[in-house]
Amino acid sequence: MKKRILLIVMFVGATFLLASDGLYAGTEVKDEIRMENHAYDEHKKSIPVFTHKKHATEYTAKNPDLFKNGCGECHHDDDNKPLKELQEGDEVQNCIECHKKPAYMRGKKAKGLTKEQKLEYHANAIHYNCKGCHKLFNKKMKLKSKDKGAAPRTCKQCHPKQ
Ligand code: HEC
Ligand code: HEC
Ligand code: HEC
Ligand code: HEC
Known part of the structure; x- marks a missing residue:
């Protein structure tokens, strides 16, 4: 009997640990996500606040010609196929589960790495996704980085x- 309780306690404990570590699949389309992945020992930069719901609804829906894949503009499967049919309530894996290495490789450190190797690094995959779309959007809308309504491109933004 005692053994069983101990096992349950251990199981619940492990679940909490995993959840607090951010290494889990979520189902809620949160309004805002503090991008503070716990796989990093420390964050060198301040923590970006990502307006997830606005991105998932307004920003992508505002530009259906530009963003044809809906949720799949950012969420994909392990073949990198966009998850176009994703809906609120579906389980979504965190980026870190596949882009496993918690670091940002650039400059000298990134020298010689192929595109695939860079994408193994979490921050490289994230930046590629966020900045790639922002660049495309600003270009299409003929907006400069500082203009109102422009999508942010600089580190500080x-x-x-x-
Ligand atoms: C502009 C990019 C983008 C779009 C569009 C987008 N998401 Fe996300 N979503 C993210 C990012 C980034 C995260 C954080 C993932 C992480 O921390 O690894 C996330 C996290 C999630 C999570 C997990 C939240 C948690 O608790 O960990 C769910 C569920 C989710 N998204 C559902 C959706 C659905 C459904 C749509 C479409 C209606 C959508 N997303 C559209 C980028 C996006
Ligand atoms: C189930 C595993 C998995 C998850 C979860 C995942 N990715 Fe990926 N991702 C991949 C694979 C596989 C590739 C292709 C890698 C390659 O070409 O080496 C890829 C490629 C990419 C690319 C390059 C796209 C291109 O056009 O070449 C970006 C950017 C990216 N992922 C960002 C993200 C972000 C941001 C998230 C979280 C919102 C995420 N990934 C979640 C597996 C995943
Ligand atoms: C599919 C395209 C797309 C992707 C991917 C994307 N964004 Fe955006 N983002 C936009 C657009 C479009 C705007 C400008 C919207 C406006 O102001 O009308 C924007 C604006 C923003 C803003 C300023 C306005 C606000 O809501 O805070 C921030 C900050 C931001 N994005 C962060 C991110 C981060 C962080 C990521 C990656 C996790 C990301 N974005 C990925 C399209 C995208
Ligand atoms: C569009 C928004 C955006 C821009 C622009 C951007 N970042 Fe990031 N960056 C992020 C997000 C989101 C993460 C993921 C943080 C996490 O999930 O823990 C990140 C992660 C990082 C990390 C790894 C985590 C850490 O804090 O150590 C570094 C380093 C970093 N960024 C540096 C930079 C530098 C340098 C620039 C400019 C050249 C830059 N970023 C521009 C959004 C952005």
């Missing part, structure tokens, strides 16, 4: 000075 996403990682504000604290």
